[in-house]
Amino acid sequence: MAVMAVVAVVLVALALPRAASAQFVAGGAGLEAVAEEKAGATDVRGRLSASSTYYAESADDVTGESASPFALLFSDLRARLSATRLGRVRWGATLDARVRVASDDRAARGAVGGSETDLGEAFVMRRSGKTDVVFGRQLVREADAITVDGVRVEWQAGGTTRGGLFLGASPNPYSRSLGNDYATSDEELRGLTDLPIAAGAYAAYRTTRAHGSVAAAALHPRDADPADDDPLRAFAAAQGYLRVRDGLDLHHYAVVEAAGELAGEVSLLQAGFTWRPRPAWLVEAGVARQSTRAIALYLRELLERPESELLPGAPPPGAPLQANLTLARVGTDEARARATWSTLDRRGHVYAEARVRSRDALDDTMLPLELAVLPADRQLDLTAGVRRRQAFRGFSLAANVVSIRGDRADSLHLSARAHRSLLHDRLELEFELARVAWEDLCDPAAMDLTCTGTSTGTTLRAGAFAIYQQSRRLWFLADVRLATTSGEAGGVTRPDVASRALFARAQYSF
Numbered sequence: 329m330a331v332m333a334v335v336a337v338v339l340v341a342l343a344l345p346r347a348a349s350a351q352f353v354a355g356g357a358g359l360e361a362v363a364e365e366k367a368g369a370t371d372v373r374g375r376l377s378a379s380s381t382y383y384a385e386s387a388d389d390v391t392g393e394s395a396s397p398f399a400l401l402f403s404d405l406r407a408r409l410s411a412t413r414l415g416r417v418r419w420g421a422t423l424d425a426r427v428r429v430a431s432d433d434r435a436a437r438g439a440v441g442g443s444e445t446d447l448g449e450a451f452v453m454r455r456s457g458k459t460d461v462v463f464g465r466q467l468v469r470e471a472d473a474i475t476v477d478g479v480r481v482e483w484q485a486g487g488t489t490r491g492g493l494f495l496g497a498s499p500n501p502y503s504r505s506l507g508n509d510y511a512t513s514d515e516e517l518r519g520l521t522d523l524p525i526a527a528g529a530y531a532a533y534r535t536t537r538a539h540g541s542v543a544a545a546a547l548h549p550r551d552a553d554p555a556d557d558d559p560l561r562a563f564a565a566a567q568g569y570l571r572v573r574d575g576l577d578l579h580h581y582a583v584v585e586a587a588g589e590l591a592g593e594v595s596l597l598q599a600g601f602t603w604r605p606r607p608a609w610l611v612e613a614g615v616a617r618q619s620t621r622a623i624a625l626y627l628r629e630l631l632e633r634p635e636s637e638l639l640p641g642a643p644p645p646g647a648p649l650q651a652n653l654t655l656a657r658v659g660t661d662e663a664r665a666r667a668t669w670s671t672l673d674r675r676g677h678v679y680a681e682a683r684v685r686s687r688d689a690l691d692d693t694m695l696p697l698e699l700a701v702l703p704a705d706r707q708l709d710l711t712a713g714v715r716r717r718q719a720f721r722g723f724s725l726a727a728n729v730v731s732i733r734g735d736r737a738d739s740l741h742l743s744a745r746a747h748r749s750l751l752h753d754r755l756e757l758e759f760e761l762a763r764v765a766w767e768d769l770c771d772p773a774a775m776d777l778t779c780t781g782t783s784t785g786t787t788l789r790a791g792a793f794a795i796y797q798q799s800r801r802l803w804f805l806a807d808v809r810l811a812t813t814s815g816e817a818g819g820v821t822r823p824d825v826a827s828r829a830l831f832a833r834a835q836y837s838f
Contacts, residue, residue, distance in 0.1 A: 372838070374409035374423075379833035389823035402430040402443075418455040424448035444505040458484040468494050470530035471543035472565045472583050472596075475499055478526075491531045498526035498547055524549045540568025546587075561588035563595070575604040585619075595619040600664075608672070613665040660687040675717040683709035685734075702778050707734035723748045736779050739766040754797045762789040785815020785822070801838055807831040 380403040385395035406426040414421060426446040433442035451464030462480040467473050470492070478496015485491055499509035510518045528545025543565045549558040567581040583596040600614020666681040685707040713728030723746045730741040743762040750757065768781030791809040798804065809829040815822055 370411055370413050372409065372411045374407065375835055375837040376408075377404075377406045377833060377835040379404045379406075379831065382830040383827065385825055385827045387823045387825045394823040395825050399431075402428055404428050420453040420455070421451070422453075423450050425450070445507070446504055447506055447509075466494075468528070468530070468543075468545075470532055470541040470565070470567075471528050471545040472563065474526055474545065474547070475501070476526050485531075488535050489531065489533045491529070493527075493529050494545075495527045496525070497523040499524075522550055537571040538569060540566070540570075542566045559588050561590075562586040563588075577602045590619055593619045608670050610668040610670075611666070612668075614663075616662040616664075618660055661685070675719075677715045679711075679713055679715075681709075681711040683707075683711075685709065703735075703776065705735050707732060734769075736770060737766060737768050737781065739764060756793075756795045758793040760789070760791045760793075762791075763787070764789070781817075783815050783817040783822070785813060787811055787813045802834070802836045805831075805833040805835075 380401075382399070382401050384399035387394035404426055405428075407423065409423045410420070411422075412420045425448065426444070428444040428446070430443045447465060449465055449467055451462050451466045453460055453462045460482045462482070463478075465475065465477050466480060468476055468480065471494070476494055476496040476498055478494065480492055480494040482490060482492035497510070500511070503509045503511075510523060512518055525548045526545060528543055530541055530543035532541035533539065544563075545565070546560065546562040548560050563583055563585045565583045568579065570578045572578060578599075578601050580599040581596070582594065582598070585591055585593050585595050594617060596619070597617040598614065599616075600612065603611045605611065662683060662685045664681065664683040666679060668677055668679040670677050685705075687705045689702060689704045708731075710731045711728060713726065715724070715726040717724045719725040725744075725746055727744045728742075732739045732741075741762065741764050743760060745758060745760045747756070747758045749755070764787040765785070766787075767784045770776065770779040770781045772780070772782065789809065789811040791807070793805075793807045795803060795805045807830070809827075811827045811829075812824055813827070814824045
């Protein structure tokens with residue numbers, strides 16, 4: 329929290345009024361000189377942000393073991409900077425970096441975390457006519473947003489099209505810190521001859537009614553570890569947006585694997601449309617697919633066991649898996665449809681949404697025993713809600729209900745929100761009350777190690793959110809959430825668990 333306070337003070341200082349440094353010139357040669365200096369001066373834009381997160385639980389039992397014994401406490405500092413016309417030439421540079429300071433190794437992301445130093449992008453660019461050459465760490469967004477530490481050459485093929493080639497080392501996509509970008513399975517840094525290599529090409533287009541891109545790329549892991557020998561990955565990616573006519577838009581995003589563990593599969597697919605048949609109606613629909621095998625690969629990197637207190641580094645016998653929330657939240661296939669009706673004054677909205685999620689059975693011997701064979705799961709998610717701007721004494725009110733029914737659990741979510749703008753829209757306030765009731769549907773007699781829940785319970789939540797825009801460049805945000813959970817498991821009442829979550833952020837843009 330101390331880091332957050334220091335940076336907040338700096339941001340406030342940046343926002344304080346400063347003496348004008350502009351020089352007024354009436355005309356003549358002096359005016360031309362000032363204009364020439366402005367045109368050739370380096371242009372730096374960006375944003376600096378500081379945020380802090382705190383989360384803790386407590387229980388009303390004697391030992392307190394029903395609540396998590398660990399509190400999450402960390403602060404993030406992030407800088408996104410972009411400069412053009414460096415040194416009055418056609419050079420540019422971009423930096424996107426984040427530093428996380430955690431109270432201890434368990435404080436940032438559950439049992440897997442600690443302080444982090446993450447570098448999202450850091451590159452310089454040289455522009456020459458219709459050709460751009462980029463050196464450094466960069467996201468190739470046209471090629472499934474892979475990260476490359478290398479070089480990219482892009483050229484304008486016309487007024488609406490461009491193409492590019494890229495080549496370089498590729499860091500671990502699951503890494504959250506520079507020290508792990510090129511680490512092996514035993515946490516040793518790779519040598520230069522052992523770095524993963526990525527290469528590919530892409531083409532992109534942009535018109536008044538459509539934009540998109542297609543790409544082909546390959547990633548060679550070059551991993552000499554026989555215990556974790558990853559094959560060459562080759563894939564094609566395509567994304568696009570099309571305005572068919574006024575009121576009808578189409579969009580898609582697809583990744584098809586040509587070689588590797590997912591060869592022959594569509595590892596990711598998202599497609600949908602937005603349609604406004606009448607001014608008062610908006611209809612949205614779409615489908616999504618993520619390969620079951622892709623989910624298995626992702627989980628293999630995330631799931632870990634807690635360390636034994638007696639044998640650090642080794643899991644205690646029968647220890648449960650940690651950080652497996654992704655397993656419960658990710659589905660393989662999804663179809664969704666949403667309809668929104670607006671009142672004539674556009675202040676009121678009524679909406680309904682339906683989602684159907686389906687995951688095939690998962691069979692992967694590389695996963696832990698509890699997850700090696702994961703049965704299929706189906707879920708039906710139904711949502712309905714209403715919103716009204718300026719409904720009561722300046723407050724905008726909203727309420728919704730969500731019902732999620734699946735093979736493993738059922739849940740019902742109710743929430744109500746109130747929003748108000750103050751100080752000529754410089755201060756935004758929002759309050760929320762919510763109730764969640766759930767019931768596990770696992771059958772203990774089925775001996776399914778991936779489905780052992782027998783709980784039934786209720787969670788009550790209350791929250792408040794505020795964002796204050798001090799100036800056009802500086803704003804502050806604060807979010808407070810309180811919750812209490814009660815329930816029973818196997819006919820036995822469990823102790824109530826209370827949770828507290830705090831989040832704060834300050835951001836300065838220039």
